[in-house]
Amino acid sequence: MYGVNLSAGQYGSVRAHGGDGNVRQPLLALLAKEPAHGYELKLALEQTFGQAYPSPNIGQVYVTLKRLEQDGLVQSQDVEQTTRPNKRVYELTPAGREALSAWVDEPSDGPRIRDEFFIKLILAPMAGLADRMALMNKQRRHYLALMRRLTELQADTDPADTPARLLIEGAVLHLQADLDWLERCQEEFV
Amino acid sequence: MSRHWHGGGGGLSRGVRGDGSPRDRGVSQAGREGSSPRGNTALLRTSGLVKTYRTDGVTVQAVRGVDIDLAVGEFVAIMGPSGSGKSTLLHVLGGLEPATSGEIWLRGQRVDGLSTAGWAILRRRHIGFVFQFFNLLSNMTVADNVELPALLAGATARQARKRREELLAELGLADKATAAPARLSGGEQQRVALARALANEPSLLLADEPTGNLDSSNTRDVLKLLRRAHQAGQAILMVTHDARVASLADRVINLFDGMVADDARVVPIPREVNGVRDVLELRG
Numbered sequence: 078m079y080g081v082n083l084s085a086g087q088y089g090s091v092r093a094h095g096g097d098g099n100v101r102q103p104l105l106a107l108l109a110k111e112p113a114h115g116y117e118l119k120l121a122l123e124q125t126f127g128q129a130y131p132s133p134n135i136g137q138v139y140v141t142l143k144r145l146e147q148d149g150l151v152q153s154q155d156v157e158q159t160t161r162p163n164k165r166v167y168e169l170t171p172a173g174r175e176a177l178s179a180w181v182d183e184p185s186d187g188p189r190i191r192d193e194f195f196i197k198l199i200l201a202p203m204a205g206l207a208d209r210m211a212l213m214n215k216q217r218r219h220y221l222a223l224m225r226r227l228t229e230l231q232a233d234t235d236p237a238d239t240p241a242r243l244l245i246e247g248a249v250l251h252l253q254a255d256l257d258w259l260e261r262c263q264e265e266f267v
Numbered sequence: 268m269s270r271h272w273h274g275g276g277g278g279l280s281r282g283v284r285g286d287g288s289p290r291d292r293g294v295s296q297a298g299r300e301g302s303s304p305r306g307n308t309a310l311l312r313t314s315g316l317v318k319t320y321r322t323d324g325v326t327v328q329a330v331r332g333v334d335i336d337l338a339v340g341e342f343v344a345i346m347g348p349s350g351s352g353k354s355t356l357l358h359v360l361g362g363l364e365p366a367t368s369g370e371i372w373l374r375g376q377r378v379d380g381l382s383t384a385g386w387a388i389l390r391r392r393h394i395g396f397v398f399q400f401f402n403l404l405s406n407m408t409v410a411d412n413v414e415l416p417a418l419l420a421g422a423t424a425r426q427a428r429k430r431r432e433e434l435l436a437e438l439g440l441a442d443k444a445t446a447a448p449a450r451l452s453g454g455e456q457q458r459v460a461l462a463r464a465l466a467n468e469p470s471l472l473l474a475d476e477p478t479g480n481l482d483s484s485n486t487r488d489v490l491k492l493l494r495r496a497h498q499a500g501q502a503i504l505m506v507t508h509d510a511r512v513a514s515l516a517d518r519v520i521n522l523f524d525g526m527v528a529d530d531a532r533v534v535p536i537p538r539e540v541n542g543v544r545d546v547l548e549l550r551g
Contacts, residue, residue, distance in 0.1 A: 263523060
C-alpha cells in the first residue's frame with residue numbers, strides 16, 4: 078500500500094510508519110521465494126520496486142531480520158565462505174509463512190484522509206485565525222505545486238520501471254481527488 | 268526563450284505568417300522578462316467583464332466582473348467548480364458570445380465592441396480555439412481541416428499545405444492526413460484540433476477542457492504538445508478541471524461564482540528536494 082505525503086511542508090519525508098514496518102513484510106515475501114542473506118535481500122528489493130521504493134539501508138535490513146527472528150518468523154544459519162567472513166542466511170519459518178499469508182489476505186487501509194487540512198478548515202475561522210477562502214486557496218496552490226512535481230517525475234521516470242510509473246499515477250489520481258474535494262468544500266462553505 | 272519546440276522539426280516554430288506579414292511577437296516577448304503582466308506587454312486584458320444570460324425572463328449572471336490579464340507567451344489555467352463561469356468566460360474572450368458589459372483588450376486593441384464579422388477576422392488572425400469535443404469538420408479530411416484556417420486567412424494553397432505538413436509531422440499524424448476525422452481515436456482527433464488551432468500561429472490559444480474527453484495516455488500526449496507549444500512561446504488560456512494540465516501553467520486562476528477567487532503562480536517544488544522515492548511512500 079502506498080500513500081502520498083501531502084501535508085503542508087513535509088512532502089520530502091520518507092519516514093516509515095512504525096520503525097521497520099515498511100521493510101518487514103517485503104522481506105518476508107522475498108524469503109518465501111528462497112532463503113537469502115541480508116545484502117541479497119536489499120538488492121532484490123531494489124530490483125523489484127525499481128525507483129519507487131524508498132531503498133532501505135543495509136543496517137535497517139539487518140535490524141529487521143533480527144527482529145523477525147526474535148518473533149520466530151524467520152530462522153538463520155551461518156554459511157561458511159572460504160575467502161570471506163561467514164554469511165548469515167535467513168529462511169522463512171512456518172509461523173513466518175502464516176504471518177505473510179495473513180498480511181496478504183487482509184484488506185489494506187485506504188490512503189489517509191487529509192484530515193489535518195480539514196480540521197484547519199473547520200476550526201480556523203471559528204477561532205478567528207483565517208478565513209476559509211484564503212485557506213482553501215493556499216491549499217490549492219500547494220496541491221498544484223505538488224502536482225507539477227509529480228508530472229515532472231512522471232516525465233523523468235524510465236517507462237520500463239512499471240512500479241514507479243504506477244505509484245506516480247496513483248499519487249496523481251489521489252491528488253486530483255483532493256482538488257475535487259477542495260472544490261466541494263468551496264461550494265459548501267463559501 | 269526559444270521560439271522553437273524542443274526537439275521538433277520546426278513545424279510549430281514561429282516564423283512568417285501564412286499571409287506573409289511579419290509577426291510582432293519577437294519584440295513583445297523580449298520585453299516581457301521582469302515586467303509585470305499588467306504592463307504594456309499584456310496580450311489580453313479584461314476589466315469589469317460581465318456576461319448575463321436571460322432565459323424565460325430569468326437573468327443569470329455567469330461572469331460577474333472579471334479582471335484578468337495574460338502576458339505575451341504566458342500559460343494561464345482557469346479552474347473552478349462547474350457552473351463557476353469558466354467556459355462562458357472563455358467563449359466571451361474568444362468572441363463566440365458577446366460580453367454584456369466590461370472591456371476586453373487584445374494586443375492593445377479594444378475588442379469587446381467588435382461585430383460578429385470583426386470577431387471572425389480577429390479569431391482567424393490571432394486566436395486559436397481547442398474544445399473538449401474536438402469540433403473537427405467531419406466531411407473533410409484531416410489535412411483539409413488543418414489547412415482551412417490558413418486558407419481562410421489568405422495563405423496560398425501551397426503555403427497552407429506546407430504548414431499543414433509541418434504541423435501534422437510535429438504532432439505525429441503525418442500518416443493520417445488523408446483520413447476522415449471519424450476514423451481517428453479521440454486523442455488523435457484532439458491533436459488534429461490542436462494543429463488546426465495553431466495553423467495560423469495565433470497570438471493566443473484558447474482551450475476549453477482539451478483533455479476532458481481523453482483517457483490518461485492521450486491526456487499525456489496532449490499535455491506534452493501543449494507544454495512544447497508553450498515553451499515555443501505560445502500564449503495559452505485554458506479552462507480545465509484536470510490538475511495535471513493546470514499544474515503546467517505559469518499561473519492558475521480560480522473562478523468561483525463568476526468571479527476571480529484566486530490568481531496565483533504555480534510555484535514549483537525544488538527538484539533537489541525529492542525523487543520518486545521521496546514523494547511516494549511505501550508502507551508495509
